[in-house]
Amino acid sequence: MEAVVAVMVLATVLLAYFGLSQTTVRSVGQSRNYLLATVAAQNAIEEIRAHRFGTPLIEKNLTFEPTMILDGRAAKTAFHVRVEPDREAGGNGSLMGDDLKDFDVLKVAVTWEETEPSGVGTREQSLDFQLVVRRPYEL
Amino acid sequence: MSSKKTSNKGVSLVEVLTASAIVLLIIVVITAAMRVGQSTQRQTDGLAGLSGEMLTVSKMLRDDLKSTALTSIVVYDTVPSVSMASVGDTEKTNRFAAGNWKTHIFYVLKESERNKSRGTSRLIRWVDPEARSSLYPLPSKVIPWNISEKGRKKVVARNVLSKGWVVSGKSGDFQLRSERGAPGGFVPQFIRRGSDGEREYSIHNPGKFSDRDEFGWSSGNTSLVSVQLHLVETGARTMNSLELELKVQPRN
Numbered sequence: 466m467e468a469v470v471a472v473m474v475l476a477t478v479l480l481a482y483f484g485l486s487q488t489t490v491r492s493v494g495q496s497r498n499y500l501l502a503t504v505a506a507q508n509a510i511e512e513i514r515a516h517r518f519g520t521p522l523i524e525k526n527l528t529f530e531p532t533m534i535l536d537g538r539a540a541k542t543a544f545h546v547r548v549e550p551d552r553e554a555g556g557n558g559s560l561m562g563d564d565l566k567d568f569d570v571l572k573v574a575v576t577w578e579e580t581e582p583s584g585v586g587t588r589e590q591s592l593d594f595q596l597v598v599r600r601p602y603e604l
Numbered sequence: 605m606s607s608k609k610t611s612n613k614g615v616s617l618v619e620v621l622t623a624s625a626i627v628l629l630i631i632v633v634i635t636a637a638m639r640v641g642q643s644t645q646r647q648t649d650g651l652a653g654l655s656g657e658m659l660t661v662s663k664m665l666r667d668d669l670k671s672t673a674l675t676s677i678v679v680y681d682t683v684p685s686v687s688m689a690s691v692g693d694t695e696k697t698n699r700f701a702a703g704n705w706k707t708h709i710f711y712v713l714k715e716s717e718r719n720k721s722r723g724t725s726r727l728i729r730w731v732d733p734e735a736r737s738s739l740y741p742l743p744s745k746v747i748p749w750n751i752s753e754k755g756r757k758k759v760v761a762r763n764v765l766s767k768g769w770v771v772s773g774k775s776g777d778f779q780l781r782s783e784r785g786a787p788g789g790f791v792p793q794f795i796r797r798g799s800d801g802e803r804e805y806s807i808h809n810p811g812k813f814s815d816r817d818e819f820g821w822s823s824g825n826t827s828l829v830s831v832q833l834h835l836v837e838t839g840a841r842t843m844n845s846l847e848l849e850l851k852v853q854p855r856n
């Protein structure tokens with residue numbers, strides 16, 4: 466009886482320890498992804514700044530695919546950037562040539578896939594922000 | 605009178621074997637748990653180290669490239685390096701509110717004698733001490749790898765992949781090896797539009813060309829500068845690496 470109780474206590478402690486380790490590994494992965502998503506977002510902002518106002522924006526140029534190796538294990542996550550006019554906030558699509566106005570309000574979403582916190586399956590994560598752009602002055 | 609009761613009962617072989625098996629099982633499970641814990645710690649340490657270095661490099665590079673002018677940037681690939689005009693940290697504009705171009709900044713990937721066989725180099729940022737103020741953001745004639753003794757020098761990153769080295773292998777068994785012609789972990793380039801409309805990367809500055817002379821910036825090129833960064837940390841048992849692209853739009 467004592468042996469069974471002892472083994473059960475030990476098993477519980479070890480299960481909790483393994484669970485904690487797995488949670489930490491997933492948290493490391495999630496914080497890594499958020500960090501890289503901010504780099505993807507900065508790159509997207511630079512792409513939009515450099516974009517010629519009033520011409521179509523090619524979204525494949527915004528895709529960001531860094532490669533990370535941690536403790537000998539490779540992790541490659543693709544970050545996709547979606548840029549569209551934020552019509553609720555006054556966006557009109559003039560950046561991409563849909564309108565002739567001199568400003569636009571954009572909704573930028575950086576999305577990527579990562580493992581669910583439970584460890585089963587994947588989920589889509591997203592980092593969203595709003596960007597206001599204007600047509601450059603013609604000197 | 606007191607009588608002492610002693611037990612003659614011993615421990616059977618089965619009990620000894622069972623106890624040994626349980627102890628062995630416990631040791632195996634605890635060792636596995638310790639390994640998982642150590643691996644987690646290594647991953648956390650690796651992420652902290654790489655992300656810290658990456659954030660430092662990306663902030664400095666972005667700040668310098670954003671405040672320079674596209675036409676002043678010169679990229680070299682013989683020794684991975686870049687030079688650019690700078691308005692410095694103070695008095696960024698002159699009395700006419702135009703850029704007060706005071707100096708030049710250089711980034712160069714420098715392999716130290718100690719790290720020659722390890723495949724990592726240091727990324728050094730230095731400021732030209734002999735530059736003169738100019739009304740225009742002119743390119744520097746100084747070669748970035750001839751680092752001036754008087755120049756303000758700062759090591760921005762210590763673990764950048766050296767030129768002529770690559771990370772190869774598969775998951776669980778990555779290693780650094782030398783490969784002739786490999787560009788290394790610091791590759792600044794201009795993003796240009798090729799004749800077929802697709803993007804292409806080049807070390808030639810598109811800002812220096814006009815419509816008449818050559819297909820260049822004014823023919824629809826982007827004004828973006830791309831910097832491919834590859835940071836590598838190698839330990840006795842671990843290897844951490846981060847490879848990414850930074851894009852920055854300098855002033856025009």
